Amino acid sequence: MVTAALLGVSALAAALIGDRVLDALIARDRLTARTLLRVWAALTAGVFVAAASSVAIVAIPGHASVVGGVLQTCLNGLDSAVSRTLELVAGPGVFALVLAVSGWRAAAFWRTARRRDLEIGAHHALLARLLNPTGARSPLWLPTSTPMAYSTPGRTRGLIVASEGLRQRLDPAALSAVMAHEQAHVHGHHHLFVRVADCLSHAVPWLPLTRQASPIVRALVEFDADAHAAHEHGDDAVVRAITHVHPTAPAGALGIARDCVELRLHRLGRSAAPGTRPSRSSSYAAPTAAAMFPVLLFLAGLATVVLAACPA
Secondary structure (H helix, E strand, O other): HHHHHHHHHHHHHHHHHHHHHHHHHHHHHHOOHHHHHHHHHHHHHHHHHHHHHHHHHHHHHHHHOOOOHHHHHHHHHHHHHOHHHHHHHHHHHHHHHHOOOHHHHHHHHHHHHHHHHHHHHHHHHHHHHHHHHOOOOOEEEEEOOOOEEEEEEOOOHHHHEEHHHHHHOOOOHHOOOOOHHHHHHHHHHHHHHHHHHHHHHHHHHOHHHHHHHOOOOOHHHHHHHHHHHHHHHHHHHHHHHHHHOOOOOOOOOOOOOOOHHHHHHHHHHOOOOOOOOHHHHHHHHHHHHHHHHHHHHHHHHHHHHHHOOOOO
8 A cells, every 4th residue: 555655646746746847847948849748748648657557556456565575564564554445445446536537528628629620620621622723732822911820730641821911921031931830830740749738738637737738738849840940941030930920820720929929939049059959869868757757756755665664
């Protein structure tokens, strides 16, 4: 019981402080946005795996054997103060109820979001047939004077939508930056990241890591798309693109001027100095460390219990 409780508390602790850890990493600007997206995904997965494992340890017969020897004897002494009934009711019972409620909320949100995306896809497919009878699909140029651009989700590939007003308002470099930005959204499957984050924020709003998932991921996908566009066309072109495009975009779409504009402009204005970007190995080391974060908290808690309650 002690082992399972420590693992569950570690998962909860990681979920309570995980958003602040991500905020600190974003503020330091030492990892790429793509790596930070992997860190968020790994940390979130690690929290849910640790929470589920804590219940499995209790529910599976013979769970006490997860640790052995003198350490297990010591922990068995602590476990004796808790009845088996309390374990099954207060531990897995409560977690199962929370999991059921969260799962129901997540499923309802996912169905609604999927239906919305299908409607957006059908609407733009019709526009594409009407406006591009030759068969060209992307980008879809809308005959409106409002300078706007966005990308829509898609099962296999999304659709980039822009307006004729955008062509008239922007210079060639800024226009190319807009296209590169939206292509990064499509090729990076950013719409899926955003949908998962929105789903978590809706389904599990009582934990900071999941409650803040939507704004964090929406910022990160824009950082990633900005970085891709800036790499190809320069920071100045991206800044002109962001500041001259109207933030109009349908629900479910990602528009270049829709989310966290001021933060993105600030980030573009202070590019990291040469040599400060992480190596390829560190871009994988950071997500691995994030996935192991609940386990590290568990080991620290276990060491504390052993030092406090077990004989030398």
